[in-house]
Amino acid sequence: MDILEIGVKLGKFYVPFLFALCFHEYAHGLIAKLKGDNTAEQLGRLTMNPMAHADMVGTFILPISAIIFNIPIFFGWAKPVPVNTRNLKNIRIDMFWIALAGPASNILLAVVGTIFVFFALKFGFLGDYTKPVFELMQMFVQINLFLAIFNIIPLHPLDGGKVLARFLPASINYKLEQNEHMTSIILLFLVMTGALRILSIPVSALYSVLMNFAISGAV
Numbered sequence: 001m002d003i004l005e006i007g008v009k010l011g012k013f014y015v016p017f018l019f020a021l022c023f024h025e026y027a028h029g030l031i032a033k034l035k036g037d038n039t040a041e042q043l044g045r046l047t048m049n050p051m052a053h054a055d056m057v058g059t060f061i062l063p064i065s066a067i068i069f070n071i072p073i074f075f076g077w078a079k080p081v082p083v084n085t086r087n088l089k090n091i092r093i094d095m096f097w098i099a100l101a102g103p104a105s106n107i108l109l110a111v112v113g114t115i116f117v118f119f120a121l122k123f124g125f126l127g128d129y130t131k132p133v134f135e136l137m138q139m140f141v142q143i144n145l146f147l148a149i150f151n152i153i154p155l156h157p158l159d160g161g162k163v164l165a166r167f168l169p170a171s172i173n174y175k176l177e178q179n180e181h182m183t184s185i186i187l188l189f190l191v192m193t194g195a196l197r198i199l200s201i202p203v204s205a206l207y208s209v210l211m212n213f214a215i216s217g218a219v
Helices: 003-034 056-068 091-123 127-151 159-165 170-178 180-192 195-218
Strands: none
Touching: 003 056, 003 091, 003 127, 091 127, 091 159, 091 195, 127 195, 159 170, 170 180, 180 195
């Protein structure tokens, strides 16, 4: 693989992934601020700057290596946005919305990407760039759908674990949080064994709905 091909692949896969990660973390910080906690803003995390959210392994090494070396497992993460629950008025409810903001932000990006494709196809303002931009936006939508569905899995430390906590007795949720390291190992095992490919089912279903809307609506 030459330098040009690597650059094209990074542009197609990694750039949308990095943007989606940053927007995801920004959404957590923004909702936390709206709920009364400005910890993320004070620490410089209420930003779209990738370096503010980057984890060397999860944001750079793993995803870039997967792209360059054609590793079948494409996976990564950013540093979690810190939240000081003492600044929240209702910890249980506020944390629910803060956690939900991450996956919801990726769904929002997927919808925005779909709308862009719709207008681009309908009015043809991309000209000769229609095909490469269309392929880029397709990947953008798929990545955001995957991040949304993956993060809503109801296990700690994922957002879904905190969303689920809203509906569990405090004693049960406390035990789940105390055993977060165990569920982290389980998640890592699922990722490394490729078991999470099952998520491609809901991702593909939602992707088909969005792209069918964009393409059929533009014709």
